């Protein structure tokens with residue numbers, strides 16, 4: 621994962637906020653079917669927000685990539701997962717743009733890669749906690765209480781994985797990672813000031 625600091629201007633963040641205000645109640649532009657109860661307000665061509673998305677993607681990718689962008693409001697943290705899947709148009713990269721500043725919240729990214737979430741579930745099912753050593757103490761540094769653990773002793777899977785990095789939310793920063801890298805949210809629900817967490821997410825598909 622790579623973090624780019626102070627790259628998203630306040631003007632751009634305002635455009636994203638206004639996009640959400642304008643379209644959050646437009647049924648046709650909101651995807652609500654995700655597991656953690658998040659709502660994704662799509663950022664489509666022809667909007668100001670889309671223009672900002674293009675500029676950010678152009679920092680890293682050529683103009684012929686495919687993009688899916690959304691303003692995402694999460695009411696619960698996401699579990700460990702990958703953004704890639706088996707389809708031809710499976711995303712190759714993800715960009716995450718936080719809409720809050722708070723070092724206690726964000727996401728953690730691991731070096732382990734899976735093509736699909738099904739593949740990750742098989743890995744998880746057979747994970748030999750007893751014969752493995754912890755590789756980090758990431759679960760003590762951030763709230764990962766919602767993620768997979770060993771029911772015998774409450775050890776968190778996250779501590780046995782190869783940590784790529786933690787991304788602490790800061791307005792103006794963004795993070796880029798490979799869509800097949802395992803990652804999860806940091807749980808924000810023990811902080812009463814957060815009823816939800818907002819971010820802008822871009823999935824980039826580079827044609828093979």
Ligand SMILES: [Fe+2]
Nearest residue numbers: 701702703803
């Ligand atoms: Fe994700």
